[in-house]
Amino acid sequence: PAIGRLGRAYGRDPRAVAAHAAAFVNGMAQAGVVSCLKHFPGHGSARTDSHLGVTDVSATRRPEELWPYRTLLRPAGNAWADGWGGMVMVGHLYDNRLDAAHPATLSRPTIDGLLRRDIGWRGVVITDDLQMGAITDRYPLEEVVFRAVDAGADILLFGNNLRWQPDLTERVHATLTGLVQSGRISEDRIRQSYQRIARLKGLLRAGDATLGGSGLGVPDLPDFPDVSGGPDAGGGAERGRVGIGVGTSIAP
Numbered sequence: 001p002a003i004g005r006l007g008r009a010y011g012r013d014p015r016a017v018a019a020h021a022a023a024f025v026n027g028m029a030q031a032g033v034v035s036c037l038k039h040f041p042g043h044g045s046a047r048t049d050s051h052l053g054v055t056d057v058s059a060t061r062r063p064e065e066l067w068p069y070r071t072l073l074r075p076a077g078n079a080w081a082d083g084w085g086g087m088v089m090v091g092h093l094y095d096n097r098l099d100a101a102h103p104a105t106l107s108r109p110t111i112d113g114l115l116r117r118d119i120g121w122r123g124v125v126i127t128d129d130l131q132m133g134a135i136t137d138r139y140p141l142e143e144v145v146f147r148a149v150d151a152g153a154d155i156l157l158f159g160n161n162l163r164w165q166p167d168l169t170e171r172v173h174a175t176l177t178g179l180v181q182s183g184r185i186s187e188d189r190i191r192q193s194y195q196r197i198a199r200l201k202g203l204l205r206a207g208d209a210t211l212g213g214s215g216l217g218v219p220d221l222p223d224f225p226d227v228s229g230g231p232d233a234g235g236g237a238e239r240g241r242v243g244i245g246v247g248t249s250i251a252p
Contacts, residue, residue: 003044009044014068018068018071018072021037022072029086032204034085034087034200036086036087036089036126037068037069037072038088038089038090038128039091039093040069040088040104040115041061041069041093041095041104041110041114041115042057042061042066043055043065044065045062045065054092054094055091055092055094056095057093061093069088069115070119073119073120084123085203085204086123086124087125087155088121088123088124089127090111090115090125090126090127090128090153091103091128092104092128092134095110103134103135105151106135108150111125111151111153112151116152122196123196124155124196124200125153126156126157127153129159130144130148130157131158131159131162131163141171141172142178145172145175145179146184146185149176149179149185149189149193150184150189153193155197156172158172
């Protein structure tokens with residue numbers, strides 16, 4: 001209901017999804033706009049809305065939902081190494097095959113494991129809004145901040161519009177500082193994220209042409225196994241959506 005029904009994905013064919021996402025990202029890069037592939041590791045098959053509560057995709061998420069990420073983030077070795085100025089957003093998606101305890105946003109096996117070590121993404125990872133019901137219904141603020149950073153996220157996103165909290169920025173900053181001072185999060189871990197973010201901002205300062213680097217061009221997309229049907233293909237069109245979208249943000 002949150003992706004397919006609202007037309008928030010390019011479709012159910014992973015090759016078409018990758019091609020359209022690459023075209024959109026490269027167009028934004030030419031205008032100096034940072035793009036963000038989302039929602040990792042795949043929101044298209046979700047039957048519930050993570051704004052409202054836990055979104056369990058353990059029984060519905062399929063291999064083709066991950067395929068566009070693998071294709072786009074390693075088009076010619078590694079998108080980050082090729083100079084692509086973009087980010088990956090991790091969604092509040094629970095998949096017990098990846099992590100039996102936590103949703104992807106707070107999951108080290110998902111971010112540090114699947115996204116960074118397996119797929120090879122070395123760039124900026126941003127969370128989805130950490131005030132959404134899938135998170136706030138289960139975790140207190142300190143646990144949210146700790147688990148997101150420990151999992152490998154570089155930017156913690158707090159929309160602060162679902163429930164307005166005027167002192168939220170100060171509270172999150174104080175929480176993060178306290179976690180470092182107590183030793184739960186190391187200074188080196190903070191430094192890693194700082195360096196990734198600084199590199200992305202450096203690409204922005206260098207100009208529009210550099211922002212895209214060698215781009216996310218995928219001139220020769222490999223074939224993907226049949227996704228038209230079969231026991232693993234899922235039911236209707238909504239469930240069959242490949243949940244990669246592209247978000248954009250004009251950096252300050």
